[in-house]
Amino acid sequence: MQETRDSITDIWGARTPYRSEWPTRVDERVTETPDHWVQAACVLCSNGCGMDIGVKDGRIVGVRGRAVDAVNHGRLGPKGLHGWEANNSPDRLTQPLIRRDGTLTPASWDEAMDLIVQRSRAIIDQHTAGAIGFYTSGQLFHEEYYTLSLIGKGGLGTPHMDGNTRLCTATAAAALKESFGSDGQMGSYTDLDITDTILHVGHNIASQQTVLWMRILDRRAGPQPPRLVVIDPRDTFTAQAADVHLKPIVGTNVALLNGLLHLIIAAGAIDQEFIAAHTLGYEELRATVAPWTPERVAQVTGVPEADLRAAADILVSAKTLVSTILQGVYQSNQATAAAVQVNNIHLIRGLVVKPGCGILQMNGQPTAQNTRESGADGDMPGFRNWGNPDHIAELARLWNVDINIIPHWSPPTHAMQIFRYAEQGSIKMLWISATNPAVSMPDLPRIRQILGHPDLFVIVQDAFLTETTRLADVVLPAAIWGEKTGTMTNAGRTVHLSLKAVEPPGAAKADLDIFLDYARRMDFRDKDGAPLVKWHDAEGAFEAWKECSRGRPCDYTGLSYAKLTGDSGIMWPCNERYPEGTPHLYTDYHFATDPDYCESYGQDLDTGASLSASEYRALQPNGRAFIKAAEYLPPSEIPDDEYPLWLTTGRLVYHFHTRTKTGRSADLCAAAPDAFVQIHAEDAARLGIQAGDMVQVESRRGMAQAPARIGDIIPGTVFMPFHYGMWDSPDGRPRAANELTLDEWDPVSKQPHFKYSAVRVFKLADPPAGEDRAAAAQAAAPVAPDAPPNKKS
């Protein structure tokens, strides 16, 4: 075993302070010396670090960061350095399974695919393709999503296709559409290299994107360190590094951000010229935030006036500003409205587009961006506008299908609605790929009931048995990263090629090949009778996608597998005009809001009502950005006598998703072996709970049990990590945070509200017999909220 650092105890590694640029540091961890290295990128967060896979005798034996890559300059985080071990896990799925007499039993690919095709045909005959739904991922490659998108939208013609990106990044896309007309990250990671101010809103970047955090730590360790403002109700690693940390009560982001906007305007720190030339809607914003004095903000959010003023002072004096936004906004009350208010801070200060000024509406997953670009979620391919018939006609020409095949009569069905239709019985077949909704969706008791209903035919395509495969009728064994080739685009628009390094185990197949096989067996045809899907491999799919992206914001036409091989990843748009890609969008200050070009005509931030094409045209946006104001609205469920505490959920540095991969790395598992309930000392004392006690958390939906941790959270709020399900639960107790979460979502982005619900907590038992309470308390009392017990500080 060789490693450049123990990333479990030394999460971010030694500082390499900025000089004129971010120094290179190559991180590596191998269990044996590889006989060769294969170019890839990391799939364990949305950062998408360039990495090489080390191979020995046809097996993955380790990884190293790619020094040439612009995203990470050689660095890797703990998940990237360890997560590859899942590829070699002995419990990989190696053959298809079909449920027979209630039991999943081995089957051949022919048997499994024939069954799927037979059921598809029968359902279409009886109920139309509107009875078939797809629920995919932020984990596949772009080529796979695009193929799925074509099959669903141009082959079957079903509007019911979404990804688990609905749970993680739907609000990023929605906020960009609302403010700038289209999805597409405006800024670049390179803005962090020179900015003087950084604002993290609901983004525990230190745990979520460890490598991007290294970049910030290195700026902070170098000359002219940027100031740091963090908005988060918990004392996260990120918050602990902040110059100003605002801890709002969960659900009050809009109130807090309106308060910051109020103070920025009151200080006269707005860019009048920019606002007049390049935006629409400032007056309404000014009027909306006028009543949000620090005093009122303090009443609603619990953030002391002095803290709010301190944060505003930093924003007011910023000459350059990078903001990052993630789940603390996206999965919380008024998600899109709040994310848009961060855009507004940049717009009224005129701090966009220029180097050092970036808004990073972050993603949660490595390929979430591709789900959105390809239309494998609730979007149309190439950021096309479902409400614009010309955009749909363009797709129909590209695919050579009748325009009416492509569902465009209303927005594509979002995931939560897909599950609702399944619950009601109008969706009869649900094909789930590379995701585990039986742990990751809100209100798990309901999700299990839906997936377990005998009338719903459930296909699950995964690399492992999961909580979701327990409810499947057919399980398809999938090849994963390292076992297949494809491209992926990170949260910063950087496209990477990730090559096949080893063969998949047993009969497991690449998701692309599974989709292609389905298309062939279903015999989807274009208008001229030729096969609808005209490619047979990943590179063919990529070439087809390039044509689909031509002329759209996410233009890939200048990219190729050859161009993406050997050097750094490349930021789209990459085309004739920008042959080497481009770090900033809208450098001419012309945003994507032209009616003929925009991805969306916009929605009402409070209700989600769509604007019509004519209403949108009447606004005459002409390339100006929208400043959309939002009034604060209280969350739907607030603590009461029966359920007196807030529950909020989130992630840990050592795990990703539902631990399907990270749970199969011994070191990551040991670093964070179990769920926990984090609670403030005052609440714990009142409830007679000590560190290490097993506690039960109950909501109106369900119940979960986990040991208590005390501290690093505001009073009245408890936290649970969302990673832990049942597949490796040591004692079979329910410990998934989503047993408790609310079945509701943002009206605009349709992203579920994981970040708040009302719960009650009580002590179940002392720590297990034989365990010393002092040791248990030590183990459960973190130096920082998600630190390992043995963290060196």
Next chain:
Amino acid sequence: MHLGNYLALLTGSETALAEAFATIRDHHRDEPDIGYTCWLLGTWSQAHVQALAPSVARYQAQKSAEPERLMQTLFAGPRTGSLALMRDLQDVWLLANQVDLCWNVITQAAQALRDSELEALYRRCQPQTQRQIAWLLSRIKQAAPQALVVAA
């Protein structure tokens, strides 16, 4: 002068609309998105009724029975399921348009009377009525294909 009658019609219709939003919340508790949005939109109509009170007093509006009759015609008993959701949303849409038209009629009269207070009220409230209608239409459009074509 008949403005009082129309103010009564508007107030009654706004009250009926608020009740209608509460009714579909109640009918469709298993539709997760309906509850909160209908609560929010219902509060807007309730606020409109309160804001109208001074004008109602000034123009001596008498209670109108018409909105109640309309409600009885529109909501024919509790309904559940996807088609029922469609029908309920459609009925609320009709009621919301009744409110919208009343606002238009009243602002015409307000202009003729040079009642700037009532005009200002129109400018504040009627956009919210429009937003109620826009949401109803969006939700109806979303639900229609599945309810009419696919659902049993």
